[in-house]
Amino acid sequence: QVQLVESGGGSVQAGGSLRLSCAASGRTSPSYAMGWFRQAPGKERRFVAAVSWNGGSTYYADSVEGRFTISRDNAKDTVYLQMNSLQPEDTAVYYCNVDVRTVLGDYVGAGSWGKGTLVTVSS
Helix, strand or coil: CEEEEEECCEEEECCCCEEEEEEEEECCCCCCCEEEEEECCCCCEEEEEEECCCCCCEEECCCCCCCEEEEEECCCCEEEEEECCCCHHHCEEEEEECCEEEECCEEEECCCCCCCEEEEEEC
16 A cells, blocks of 8 residues: 655745645555646545656646646655646645546546645735
8 A cells, every 4th residue: 555645735925836745655656657636625626737657748737737847756756746826726735646547538546645735825
């Protein structure tokens, strides 16, 4: 089983930046795509970004394209999310997943979930 610990969340003003980290431990595998999802208050968890097993390909939700950058370090079993130009609508709990797949055109997290890290953006 894989354990995930997300960190790096916090409170920032609109236009600010944060860098999230997700460290995986346990039965990890570098063969899977890793990614980030977020859940805003009262809403469902939604896909944010994913990175292929070797970091060569990245995928983003339209709402974050051009502002967020995902990366991974397989030697550290860690995935990162650099978030720039943050907006109030980015406020959510951010979760990582170490097995991101596409199902009928949607990105889903097939692996374990961590407890998430809260990002709050004020206007």
